[in-house]
Structure formats: C-alpha cells, structure tokens
Amino acid sequence: MIPPNIGQLPPELDLFAAIFGVFATIFIYSFLWKENPLSRAVEHLFVGLAAVFTLAFMYDAALSQAVWGTNRLAEGNFIWIIPILLSLMYFFFFSKKYFFLYRYPVSIVAGVMAGMMICGMIQSNFLAQIQATVELPLVGAGVWEGWPPAGLNSIIMIIGIITALTFFFFTWEHTGALGISTRIGRYFLMATFGSAYGGTVMARMSLFIGRLRFLYETSYQDWFWAWYLVPIAAIIVILVALWDRSKG
Amino acid sequence: MSLVVKRYIPLAITFIMGFIMVIATYFLAPGTPARDATALLTATVDVLVVTAGAIGLVALLRHHLMNINKRGRFWQYSTITIIAVIIYLIIGLYGVATHEQRYMYASELFSWVYSNIYVHMDMTIFSLLAFFIASAAYRAFRLRSLEASVLLIVGSLMLLGRAPIGGVIWEGFPAIAEWLLTVPNAAGNRAITIGIAIGAISLAIRQLLGVERGYLGPER
Amino acid sequence: MPTEEKTPFDRRYIYIVLFVLISIPLLYPLNLPIPISPMSQDVWDATVALSPGDIVVHSFDFGPSTLPENEPQCSSHLFHCRELGLRVVAVAFWAAGGPLAHDIISEIYGEGYENTAAYGTEIVYIGYIPGAEVGMQTFGDSTWDAKGTDHYGTSLPDLALMQEVRSVADVTLWAEWTSGTPGEQQVIQFIQGRHQGENTDWPLVRGEHLLPIVAGSTAVSVPGMMPFYSAGQLVGILNGLAGAGEYEKLVNDVYPQYPYEQGPGLDAQSVAHILVILFVVIGNITWAISKSGGGKSS
Numbered sequence: 001m002i003p004p005n006i007g008q009l010p011p012e013l014d015l016f017a018a019i020f021g022v023f024a025t026i027f028i029y030s031f032l033w034k035e036n037p038l039s040r041a042v043e044h045l046f047v048g049l050a051a052v053f054t055l056a057f058m059y060d061a062a063l064s065q066a067v068w069g070t071n072r073l074a075e076g077n078f079i080w081i082i083p084i085l086l087s088l089m090y091f092f093f094f095s096k097k098y099f100f101l102y103r104y105p106v107s108i109v110a111g112v113m114a115g116m117m118i119c120g121m122i123q124s125n126f127l128a129q130i131q132a133t134v135e136l137p138l139v140g141a142g143v144w145e146g147w148p149p150a151g152l153n154s155i156i157m158i159i160g161i162i163t164a165l166t167f168f169f170f171t172w173e174h175t176g177a178l179g180i181s182t183r184i185g186r187y188f189l190m191a192t193f194g195s196a197y198g199g200t201v202m203a204r205m206s207l208f209i210g211r212l213r214f215l216y217e218t219s220y221q222d223w224f225w226a227w228y229l230v231p232i233a234a235i236i237v238i239l240v241a242l243w244d245r246s247k248g
Numbered sequence: 249m250s251l252v253v254k255r256y257i258p259l260a261i262t263f264i265m266g267f268i269m270v271i272a273t274y275f276l277a278p279g280t281p282a283r284d285a286t287a288l289l290t291a292t293v294d295v296l297v298v299t300a301g302a303i304g305l306v307a308l309l310r311h312h313l314m315n316i317n318k319r320g321r322f323w324q325y326s327t328i329t330i331i332a333v334i335i336y337l338i339i340g341l342y343g344v345a346t347h348e349q350r351y352m353y354a355s356e357l358f359s360w361v362y363s364n365i366y367v368h369m370d371m372t373i374f375s376l377l378a379f380f381i382a383s384a385a386y387r388a389f390r391l392r393s394l395e396a397s398v399l400l401i402v403g404s405l406m407l408l409g410r411a412p413i414g415g416v417i418w419e420g421f422p423a424i425a426e427w428l429l430t431v432p433n434a435a436g437n438r439a440i441t442i443g444i445a446i447g448a449i450s451l452a453i454r455q456l457l458g459v460e461r462g463y464l465g466p467e468r
Numbered sequence: 469m470p471t472e473e474k475t476p477f478d479r480r481y482i483y484i485v486l487f488v489l490i491s492i493p494l495l496y497p498l499n500l501p502i503p504i505s506p507m508s509q510d511v512w513d514a515t516v517a518l519s520p521g522d523i524v525v526h527s528f529d530f531g532p533s534t535l536p537e538n539e540p541q542c543s544s545h546l547f548h549c550r551e552l553g554l555r556v557v558a559v560a561f562w563a564a565g566g567p568l569a570h571d572i573i574s575e576i577y578g579e580g581y582e583n584t585a586a587y588g589t590e591i592v593y594i595g596y597i598p599g600a601e602v603g604m605q606t607f608g609d610s611t612w613d614a615k616g617t618d619h620y621g622t623s624l625p626d627l628a629l630m631q632e633v634r635s636v637a638d639v640t641l642w643a644e645w646t647s648g649t650p651g652e653q654q655v656i657q658f659i660q661g662r663h664q665g666e667n668t669d670w671p672l673v674r675g676e677h678l679l680p681i682v683a684g685s686t687a688v689s690v691p692g693m694m695p696f697y698s699a700g701q702l703v704g705i706l707n708g709l710a711g712a713g714e715y716e717k718l719v720n721d722v723y724p725q726y727p728y729e730q731g732p733g734l735d736a737q738s739v740a741h742i743l744v745i746l747f748v749v750i751g752n753i754t755w756a757i758s759k760s761g762g763g764k765s766s
Binding site: 288290293295298360370414422426434441 | 506533599609640752
Binding site for chain 1: 266288325336357385407
C-alpha cells in the first residue's frame with residue numbers, strides 16, 4: 001500500500017518551474033546591487049512557503065511517528081497520546097497565566113538531550129580523541145620513512161594539540177612556559193582557522209556555481225533555455241528600481 | 249499557582265530524564281527490556297522535539313498579521329507572506345483531505361512546489377554569501393600580524409590545493425593542502441573538539457542539576 | 469550591511485567581476501584534470517570492500533542551500549551502492565532533506581521506484597525521522613521505534629529489508645551526507661560510540677569494532693571533521709564540490725553509463741579560488757600603499 005501520488009501534474013509545470021527559477025534567482029541577486037521591491041517580495045514569498053513547509057513536516061512527522069505504523073496509536077497503543085498532548089502544551093508559551101505548562105515538554109526534551117550529550121560527548125569527543133592522540137605512531141616499521149614521515153606528523157600533531165589546549169587555560173596567566181606554549185598553540189589555531197576559511201570560500205563558491213549552472217544549463221523541450229530570460233529579468237529589475245526611486 | 253508546579257516539577261523532570269538516559273547508556277545492556285523501554289522513551293520525545301518549532305511558526309505569522317493590521321513598515325510585503333501561507337496551506341490540506349493517511353506531503357502539488365519553487369529561492373539566498381565572501385577577501389583580510397599571515401597563507405594554500413587549477417600550476421599544491429588539513433588543522437581542531445566536549449558536558453550537568461535554568465524561559 | 473573600510477572602488481564591481489569570470493569556464497569548460505584525494509579514495513575503498521547484500525544506511529542530512537555540493541556526492545555514491553548490489557536504507561534527519569532524498573533516489577532507482585519489486589528488498593526510504601539527535605539515537609537503538617511508517621506510508625515491519633535492520637548493529641556501512649547539525653558528529657556520538665563492538669564484522673579501531681562511517685559534506689565543515697577522520701571514527705570524506713567531482717570521476721571510470729558532470733563546475737571553482745586569492749593580494753597591496761602614503765587616501 002503505497003499511495004503517494006494524488007493526480008498527475010501536467011509536464012508544462014516544468015517550464016513554469018524554470019521560468020520562476022530564473023526570475024527568482026535574478027530578483028534575489030538584485031539585492032546585491034540595492035535592496036528593491038522585487039528582492040523584498042521574493043524574500044517574503046520565501047518566508048511564507050518556508051512557514052507552511054515547516055508546519056507540514058511537523059504535522060507529517062507527528063502523524064508518521066505517533067499515529068500510523070506498527071504499535072502506534074492507530075493500532076490501539078494509547079501511550080502515543082502522551083507526546084501529542086505534551087506537544088500541544090507548547091502553545092501555552094503564548095499564555096500569561098498558564099506559561100508554566102509550556103515548561104513541561106521543554107523540561108523533558110532538555111533532560112533527555114542533556115543526558116544524551118553527557119554520554120555521547122564523553123565517549124566520542126573526549127575519550128576517543130585523547131586515545132587517538134596517545135596512540136599516534138612514533139616508533140615502529142615505516143614510521144620514519146617517506147616525506148613527510150608519519151612520525152614527524154605525529155610529533156607535530158601532539159605539539160599542536162597540547163599547545164592549542166593550553167591556549168584555553170584561563171586559570172593561570174599566560175607567562176613563562178605557559179606563555180610560550182599558548183603562543184605556539186595560537187599559530188596552530190590560526191592554521192585551523194585558515195583551513196576553515198579555505199573551506200568556507202570553497203563551499204560558498206560551489207553554491208554560486210550551482211546557481212549559475214542552473215541559469216546556463218536548464219532547458220525545456222529543446223526550444224526554451226533558461227538564460228533567455230536573464231536579460232528580461234534584469235530589465236524588469238531596473239525598471240522596478242527606477243519606479244521605486246521615483247516614488248521616493 | 250505554587251512555585252512547585254511552576255518551577256520545581258519541571259526541574260525535577262529534567263533531572264529524572266537525564267538520569268534515565270545516562271543509566272540506560274552505561275548500565276543497561278542492549279537487547280534487555282529496560283533498554284528497549286528507553287528506546288521507546290526517546291521515540292516519544294522525537295515527537296516533542298519536532299513540534300517545538302510550532303512556537304516560532306505562530307510567532308512569525310502573528311508578526312506578519314499584526315504588521316498588516318497596523319500598516320507597519322513594508323506591510324504590503326507581509327501580505328505576500330500571508331497569501332503564500334494561505335495558498336500553500338490549501339495545497340497541503342488537499343493532501344490531508346484526499347490521502348488515506350492524511351499526510352500533507354501526499355499532495356503531489358505540495359511536493360512539486362517544494363522541489364521547484366522553494367528550493368530555487370533557498371539555494372539562491374544562501375549563495376549570496378559567495379559575493380559577500382569575495383568582497384570581504386578584498387576589504388577585510390590584512391596582513392597586520394604574523395598570526396593573520398599564517399591564517400591567510402594556510403587559507404590560500406587550501407584554496408590552491410583543493411581546486412583542479414592548483415595541481416596544474418604546481419603538482420605539489422594538492423599534497424600541501426592535504427597535509428595542512430590532516431596535520432596542523434586536525435591538531436587545532438582536536439583541541440577545539442576536546443574543549444567543546446568539556447564545555448558541553450559541564451553545561452549538561454549544570455542543566456540536570458538545575459543550576460542552569462535558562463531553557464525554562466522567563467519567570468512569570 | 470557591515471561598515472566598510474573605504475576602498476578605491478565600489479564592492480559592486482567585485483560582484484560583477486565574480487559573476488562574469490566564473491561564468492566563462494561554465495560556458496567554455498577548461499577540462500582541467502582532477503587528482504583523486506586520499507579522503508575520497510577512502511570512501512571508494514570502504515564501499516568496494518563490502519559484499520553484495522550488505523546493508524548501507526544513506527542519511528540525507530542537508531537542505532536545499534547546499535544541494536550543489538551534497539547532491540552529486542550522494543547520487544554518485546548511491547549509484548555505486550546499487551551497482552555493487554548493496555542494499556540501501558535511506559533516511560533523513562533533516563526535514564528539508566526528506567523531499568530532496570526522494571528526488572535523488574528516484575533519479576538513481578528510477579521514477580516511481582517505490583512501487584517496484586525492488587522497493588522493500590533492495591532499497592527502503594524511511595523518510596524524515598523526527599527528533600534530530602534524539603531521533604538519531606532512537607534509530608540506532610531500534611529502527612522500528614524511530615518512525616512508524618516509511619516515506620510512503622508503509623509500516624516499517626511490513627518491509628522485508630526492515631525485518632533485517634532492527635538496530636544499527638545490522639548495518640555494514642553508514643553514508644552520511646551532511647551540511648550541519650545533526651550531521652556526522654552526531655552520528656559518531658549517538659550511534660557509533662553508543663554501539664561500538666556490537667557487530668564483529670565492523671573494522672577494528674583502537675581495539676573496538678566501530679561502525680564505519682563515510683561522510684560527504686559541504687566544504688565548510690570538513691576541517692572540523694579532521695579530528696574524527698584521523699581518529700578512525702570517519703573512514704572517508706568527500707570534501708565539497710571537489711570531493712563530489714572526484715567520486716563521480718571514480719564511478720564514471722568503472723561505470724561509464726554514470727556521467728561525469730562536475731568538470732565545468734570544478735573549472736569554475738578553480739577560477740573562483742584564484743579570484744579570491746587575487747582579491748586578497750590586491751586588497752593588501754592597496755592597503756599597504758594607502759598606509760605608506762601617510763593615510764592620504766583614507
């Protein structure tokens with residue numbers, strides 16, 4: 001029993017999607033030049049759709065988790081009424097008198113998450129990281145072969161981890177041996193931030209490239225190419241911007 | 249209403265829930281009925297986590313409706329938001345009305361709008377960052393100190409090594425980027441990871457013990 | 469808008485330069501060769517080491533905003549899994565990933581795959597699992613508890629494949645496609661660490677059998693993944709668009725029917741990186757000149 005499709009959508013909708021995609025893209029990019037009515041309009045449309053999508057996934061998720069399926073509410077397991085009722089208690093957030101009822105579901109989630117966090121963090125982010133550092137290879141077959149040798153990398157790693165950790169010690173003043181250590185640690189942290197910067201540029205550029213590829217490569221039935229509309233969209237932006245300025 | 253109901257019972261619930269999770273992890277073997285019961289507990293909490301966003305949603309709609317009502321700044325644009333909400337909601341409710349299991353997402357048009365309208369806007373808005381990062385590269389990054397130089401040099405080497413052009417210019421660039429990523433960056437990030445772990449664990453303990461109460465909201 | 473340091477020209481010229489120069493390689497590809505990085509090779513090696521019939525979880529934890537990076541990563545890996553005869557359980561811990569995953573799986577397994585015989589035996593799409601980290605932990609402990617029905621409304625126990633996947637101990641490989649939280653770190657914390665040693669077929673890491681996780685991520689998060697990669701908690705990583713292109717190339721070399729499409733994108737990426745480096749250099753030169761000029765220009 002798999003009934004996801006209600007009705008068949010006409011294929012012409014793909015053309016509409018392409019047209020909308022181009023206009024939305026150009027209207028949003030026009031924000032880079034100056035905020036204008038079109039960029040604001042698309043922004044507000046986005047917020048509206050996002051709100052309904054959020055509502056839909058919350059509603060669907062609650063249904064598919066609590067109501068439908070084996071051992072759920074529809075099969076007579078009434079334990080699932082509890083989370084549904086507790087979920088409704090969130091709305092007491094807007095009541096002055098009964099605000100305290102909002103705290104009940106929140107306190108359950110906070111408690112469960114805090115308990116999970118303690119176990120998960122200790123094992124994977126704390127113990128495992130220390131263990132992996134302690135077990136870095138320093139001696140053994142092949143450790144000092146090749147360039148850079150694994151042994152040298154291990155030494156750099158160990159120095160980097162210890163000195164960068166001392167940078168976060170605020171119990172003592174950073175002078176003397178601790179001062180030297182924190183200074184070295186600072187360079188390792190800067191290298192870390194440099195990598196993060198490289199990664200950020202890479203990622204953001206990929207997203208922009210993705211958008212450009214949409215503009216240049218989208219087509220419909222060999223006669224329509226999305227980029228035909230780019231100059232039209234640009235002209236509309238200019239006209240609307242001029243109209244907006246004339247209004248003051 | 250007494251302070252017990254308003255404050256102490258929620259604090260006690262937090263403590264008991266956290267306590268159960270820790271005990272279940274360390275003292276209950278997988279496959280035992282008690283451990284299975286905690287899986288059922290987290291399964292019900294899943295519903296609570298996902299519906300928490302409802303407050304934000306109501307607040308957002310209230311903001312836009314009030315803005316229209318008061319003819320506030322950009323109220324015309326708030327009507328766009330509200331119209332979008334109404335139309336998209338009707339499309340979703342069609343799924344609820346016609347689908348056997350009452351899913352909104354079962355409406356074909358609803359998922360179409362997501363994949364073909366919403367996705368375009370989301371991707372484009374996020375990609376604006378590419379322009380900001382390019383202009384920040386020109387205006388903000390200055391070799392003022394040795395630390396800043398390390399940051400910039402490592403960042404530039406990463407950029408050269410992680411794009412095909414780097415290997416074309418000099419075949420050593422990809423290897424250098426790989427080394428920077430897996431050795432100095434890993435060292436610094438491991439220190440940060442350990443630091444975050446300590447911070448998160450201490451915050452969780454404070455929360456369970458009722459020292460940290462911000463999540464309960466303001467005193468009313 | 470942040471306050472701007474006074475510069476000789478408007479930031480909008482930078483935008484125009486960026487737009488025009490990045491467009492060129494997209495319209496006239498440079499066809500630059502792409503070397504395969506060790507991290508991408510690790511993903512490939514971990515995947516081909518599996519036997520037909522092994523169970524792989526594909527976790528689609530990203531939204532539309534990082535689709536250009538994550539989509540080619542997970543598509544090529546999903547195709548690879550299908551060709552190797554691996555059985556796939558797809559999930560999404562991000563609400564936004566739910567519909568995207570349906571579209572991506574449909575592209576690999578064919579439109580309407582949810583109505584074919586392969587559905588429920590070769591591939592299952594559970595859909596969005598609510599609860600973020602809590603949902604992840606529930607899924608690792610007991611898959612049937614994590615969601616009542618799959619994405620299409622079937623109860624999980626009614627699917628043959630889900631009869632075999634009762635907890636994460638039945639999974640051979642976890643493929644995590646992520647761009648934030650919950651993502652690879654949460655899988656490591658709430659699934660891998662929690663279930664270590666539960667399946668003796670998992671590789672040994674520091675004396676414990678750990679669920680092997682391969683991740684494909686937006687390039688922003690990759691530096692932060694390195695401690696986990698070097699500790700063996702992550703087996704391999706596809707790093708942003710470059711990693712996606714590399715994996716697509718690896719798949720395309722063995723299965724020519726899978727197209728290699730990231731070439732122009734990576735050429736454009738090369739131009740973008742060079743541009744950003746040039747912006748930094750020019751920015752510093754103008755800054756140095758204005759400083760040595762006794763602040764005349766500022």
